[in-house]
Amino acid sequence: MIKVLIVEDDPMVSEMNKFYLEQVEGFRAQGWASSGEEVLEMLEEQVYDLILLDIYMKESNGLELLSEIRRKGIKIDVIVISAASDKESIQEALQNGAVDYLIKPFEFSRLRAALNGYREQNRLFRTQERLNQSELDRLSRFKQEPAASQELAKGFTRQTLQTIWKAVEACNCDLFSAEDISAVSGISRVSAGKYLVGLTEMGVLEMDLVYGSIGRPVQKYRLAPNGKSLITKYI
Incomplete structure (x- = not known):
């Protein structure tokens, strides 16, 4: 089970993220934090596999938190979920090792694709000492999910x-x-x-x-x- 820390200062959004997260097999919301300081304290007390990280928070900046996590050498993966769509924020998050970046509002299918891909990445890294090129290529494409099915006309199933x-x-x-x-x-x-x-x-x-x-x-x-x-x- 992949243990996830949700970092979001809005309790309602946090609950929604938790609900979506737990619709995907293999994930459990293990904690919630609303500020960078709280996150760092929780990471000292417990081991998590993945952070779902918001950038805009009242008391903290998610990008500064991500940078601090990397500076401290804390080994944890991060998926950014944020309304920040400017190229500077996206580039900084990716350069600091975010494995994915979702812009709010997003479709559940996009979050599911990110989580499914991360689960596959996590499995490979846990079970194999070496990866071949095809496995690496598959990981690099994990964000791609088939387009959502078209709506059918009324009366059709x-x-x-x-x-x-x-x-x-x-x-x-x-x-x-x-x-x-x-x-x-x-x-x-x-x-x-x-x-x-x-x-x-x-x-x-x-x-x-x-x-x-x-x-x-x-x-x-x-x-x-x-x-x-x-x-x-x-x-």
């Missing part, structure tokens, strides 16, 4: 869309109909047709009207040239 898409892939044919997808997926023809129309509007599929010898034309669908890359935004 991600689970059903995933089922429809699996059926599209399983069809393994150039053209397919709602009946074909219904048979493969087990979803009703009407619902399958609705999702195929939706996928067409998303640009994932293309639709053709196929005329038979008798009766009305049938709507047939094919995968658009960039359909496979587009669908990843929705499922």
